[in-house]
Amino acid sequence: NPGKKKSFCILLSQLPFFLKNCPLLRDDQQPEYIYFCFFACDALLHDQVVPEGGPPARVIVHVDLDCFYAQVEMISNPELKGKPLGVQQKYLVVTCNYEARKLGVKKLMNVRDAKEKCPQLVLVNGEDLTRYREMSYKVTELLEEFSPVVERLGFDENFVDLTEMVEKRLQQLQSDELSALTVSGHVYNNQYINLHDILHIRLLVGSQIATEMREAMYNQLGLTGCAGVASNKLLAKLVSGVFKPNQQTVLLPESSQVLIQSLNHVKEMPGIGYKTAKRLEALGISSVHDLQTFSSKILEKELGISVAQRIQKLSFGEDNSPVTPSGPPQSFSEEDSFKKCSSEVEVKNKIEELLASLLNRVCQDGRKPHTIRLIIRRYSSENHCSRESRQCPIPSHIIQKLGTGNCDVITPMVDILMKLFRNMVNVKMPFHLTLLSVCLCNLKALNTSKKGTIDYYLTPSLSTTSRSGKRSFKMKDSHMED
DNA sequence: TGGGGTTAT
DNA sequence: ATAACCC
Numbered sequence: 001n002p003g004k005k006k007s008f009c010i011l012l013s014q015l016p017f018f019l020k021n022c023p024l025l026r027d028d029q030q031p032e033y034i035y036f037c038f039f040a041c042d043a044l045l046h047d048q049v050v051p052e053g054g055p056p057a058r059v060i061v062h063v064d065l066d067c068f069y070a071q072v073e074m075i076s077n078p079e080l081k082g083k084p085l086g087v088q089q090k091y092l093v094v095t096c097n098y099e100a101r102k103l104g105v106k107k108l109m110n111v112r113d114a115k116e117k118c119p120q121l122v123l124v125n126g127e128d129l130t131r132y133r134e135m136s137y138k139v140t141e142l143l144e145e146f147s148p149v150v151e152r153l154g155f156d157e158n159f160v161d162l163t164e165m166v167e168k169r170l171q172q173l174q175s176d177e178l179s180a181l182t183v184s185g186h187v188y189n190n191q192y193i194n195l196h197d198i199l200h201i202r203l204l205v206g207s208q209i210a211t212e213m214r215e216a217m218y219n220q221l222g223l224t225g226c227a228g229v230a231s232n233k234l235l236a237k238l239v240s241g242v243f244k245p246n247q248q249t250v251l252l253p254e255s256s257q258v259l260i261q262s263l264n265h266v267k268e269m270p271g272i273g274y275k276t277a278k279r280l281e282a283l284g285i286s287s288v289h290d291l292q293t294f295s296s297k298i299l300e301k302e303l304g305i306s307v308a309q310r311i312q313k314l315s316f317g318e319d320n321s322p323v324t325p326s327g328p329p330q331s332f333s334e335e336d337s338f339k340k341c342s343s344e345v346e347v348k349n350k351i352e353e354l355l356a357s358l359l360n361r362v363c364q365d366g367r368k369p370h371t372i373r374l375i376i377r378r379y380s381s382e383n384h385c386s387r388e389s390r391q392c393p394i395p396s397h398i399i400q401k402l403g404t405g406n407c408d409v410i411t412p413m414v415d416i417l418m419k420l421f422r423n424m425v426n427v428k429m430p431f432h433l434t435l436l437s438v439c440l441c442n443l444k445a446l447n448t449s450k451k452g453t454i455d456y457y458l459t460p461s462l463s464t465t466s467r468s469g470k471r472s473f474k475m476k477d478s479h480m481e482d
Numbered sequence: 483t484g485g486g487g488t489t490a491t
Numbered sequence: 492a493t494a495a496c497c498c
Contacts, residue, residue: 088484089483089484089485090483090484090485091483092483092484094483094484094485108483108484109483110483126484126485127484127485128485129485129486132486133486152487152488153487153488154486154487155486155487306490326488329487330487330488330489331487331488333485333486333487334485334486335484335485335486336485337483337484337485385483435484437485437486
């Protein structure tokens with residue numbers, strides 16, 4: 001490949017090192033190595049295997065709870081354990097336990113189809129996410145005790161960067177303990193472990209921490225889940241699903257090409273969604289190998305340089321995106337979907353309900369939202385998923401009342417939402433909505449946003465009586481930093 | 483397809 | 492404000 005001449009030189013110079021450390025090359029094995037080396041070439045050309053220089057290899061764990069909503073329901077009501085259980089939202093079974101899966105129930109299955117497949121199926125309503133959300137944050141907090149760098153993905157998945165923790169454990173290890181180091185859980189591809197390879201050693205320690213995490217989740221919260229340990233988020237996530245309920249798998253670097261080649265379609269790659277998969281299909285790209293070998297220049301022209309470079313790296317199993325600590329949520333929202341909503345009175349009633357729940361949540365959080373948004377979905381045969389929204393700042397006199405009596409703020413906030421609504425929908429014309437959602441975002445800690453600015457000293461309500469009163473109240477039960 | 487979330491443009 | 496992504 002003329003364009004890659006320089007990279008190829010690097011490959012050749014590093015090949016002896018690579019082969020010497022290759023666990024598959026034992027004396028009693030010889031003929032199949034050419035096949036293995038082709039995988040190695042791909043990886044080296046794309047700078048994945050960098051023994052010297054560059055950032056240190058990371059150890060990442062992806063933790064994925066088994067059928068999370070169903071588990072929470074079985075904890076709430078232990079009589080449900082052992083029975084086929086589905087969690088219902090509107091007319092969908094959004095998830096179900098493994099008893100139900102054995103009997104043919106799938107995620108996001110129509111309730112009618114599910115009942116037909118499995119007449120004994122027990123259904124519980126899961127439209128109120130409160131208990132799921134609370135349990136979800138308990139899991140994240142538990143993982144944060146191991147290492148503070150925890151990134152949430154949805155309610156039931158977390159990434160943790162274990163690199164530092166692994167380094168600390170290795171420093172405290174005695175040399176005789178090192179030779180007795182073992183993996184915890186499965187090794188992907190049943191790969192041979194080389195205890196002379198520092199990357200293997202670090203991932204093994206990662207697998208032991210993953211087991212401790214899963215044990216803590218079970219002992220303290222009663223939850224089971226899977227874990228995947230690898231050198232980046234993409235690979236950790238892909239490998240966590242290999243052995244499925246309540247098991248874990250570690251990926252050693254030499255098997256990363258096998259793992260990504262095991263995907264049947266680019267759509268299965270996290271980061272390549274519905275739209276990008278469609279555009280790739282139009283270019284004739286359907287397999288991971290298609291994407292690996294497709295012209296970078298053409299891909300950049302078709303998808304833009306940012307998306308093109310990112311997904312082509314993903315196709316080689318490369319993902320340098322950091323584990324970004326999620327911290328507290330950036331937004332609170334509540335939504336409701338329905339067959340039809342076509343009058344202003346109905347809209348107002350739905351909005352009041354959504355807002356009441358939101359104000360309770362925001363009150364518990366302690367921070368204050370400075371922006372409010374209304375989202376709608378209009379009825380239409382095509383483009384069912386498209387939504388429209390309008391947002392505006394929340395007036396400061398409302399923000400100040402937020403923590404206390406929600407009754408005072410609900411009326412003015414509904415008024416604001418109705419103005420946003422009439423800005424989107426011409427109420428003099430017939431309309432047909434299928435979803436309403438209210439979102440509170442732009443969250444700030446207490447009302448100190450202007451502290452230290454000119455505005456702070458020029459706003460009487462902030463710099464004098466109101467502020468000190470608010471402070472003393474807030475100090476009692478808030479979790480805010482000082 | 484539900485009821486949520488995030489970041490990038 | 493929308494569009495993409497994730498669960």
